[in-house]
Amino acid sequence: MSEAAVKTAARKPRPKYLSLQALLFEIRLPVPGWVSILHRISGALLFAALAWLLWMLDRSLSSEAAFDRLRHYAGLAPVKLALLVLVWAYCHHFCAGIRYLFLDLDKGVDKETARLTSWIVLGASLALTAAFGWRLW
Amino acid sequence: MKRVVTGAHYGLRDWLAQRITAVIMAVYSVIAVAVLLTNRPITYAVWRDLFEQGWMRVATLLFALSLVWHAWVGVRDILMDYIKPDGLRLSLQVGALLVIAAYLGWTIQILWR
Numbered sequence: 001m002s003e004a005a006v007k008t009a010a011r012k013p014r015p016k017y018l019s020l021q022a023l024l025f026e027i028r029l030p031v032p033g034w035v036s037i038l039h040r041i042s043g044a045l046l047f048a049a050l051a052w053l054l055w056m057l058d059r060s061l062s063s064e065a066a067f068d069r070l071r072h073y074a075g076l077a078p079v080k081l082a083l084l085v086l087v088w089a090y091c092h093h094f095c096a097g098i099r100y101l102f103l104d105l106d107k108g109v110d111k112e113t114a115r116l117t118s119w120i121v122l123g124a125s126l127a128l129t130a131a132f133g134w135r136l137w
Numbered sequence: 138m139k140r141v142v143t144g145a146h147y148g149l150r151d152w153l154a155q156r157i158t159a160v161i162m163a164v165y166s167v168i169a170v171a172v173l174l175t176n177r178p179i180t181y182a183v184w185r186d187l188f189e190q191g192w193m194r195v196a197t198l199l200f201a202l203s204l205v206w207h208a209w210v211g212v213r214d215i216l217m218d219y220i221k222p223d224g225l226r227l228s229l230q231v232g233a234l235l236v237i238a239a240y241l242g243w244t245i246q247i248l249w250r
Contacts (some may be wrong), residue, residue, distance in 0.1 A: 101159070
């Protein structure tokens with residue numbers, strides 16, 4: 001680093017704290033960062049929806065009439081939309097999780113590969129969601 | 138050494154558990170999707186017969202056990218990251234554990250009704 005660069009670096013206000021302002025307008029998250037935060041959000045979503053999902057499993061196995069009612073319920077637009085979001089959450093959590101297992105094994109940790117696999121995770125989970133959404137309805 | 142109320146040598150064990158349970162759930166998911174795709178259309182009879190088989194009940198129970206352990210590690214990580222007051226965090230963690238235990242009980246009830 002040149003002497004000028006050192007001086008510029010030194011003049012930057014440090015330390016820099018995370019704030020909402022910084023998060024929204026100043027820091028641009030690289031793709032692996034998006035995969036990471038979406039992995040957390042999708043996990044939290046799935047956990048939050050667990051009671052609802054269990055309730056549906058319970059209904060679906062209780063009787064034929066309840067199964068048919070549930071099928072009708074799942075066809076309602078807001079329910080369908082919520083289910084589609086959960087399908088995406090599951091697919092994203094699944095794909096990103098596999099990526100993390102490889103990262104744990106020290107595979108694909110260099111920047112280019114990490115960014116490429118992040119795009120693949122984002123794309124694959126959307127494609128899987130579209131495929132399941134199309135299959136289910 | 139500084140001791141923290143909510144932390145004591147759970148690190149490596151839970152880190153490893155999160156990964157092992159993830160693999161179990163991934164394998165179950167792939168098998169479940171394959172089974173469902175080959176049994177279309179899914180009528181009530183198909184669905185019920187599937188869950189009446191012993192292997193499916195046991196596999197689903199293993200999935201549920203993996204899920205609750207995995208979810209616990211994830212929820213705990215999220216609470217540790219965002220909830221700073223010790224008392225509140227501990228309360229939320231206990232609450233999450235109770236909810237998770239209740240879900241597991243409910244799952245067993247659904248599978249062996």
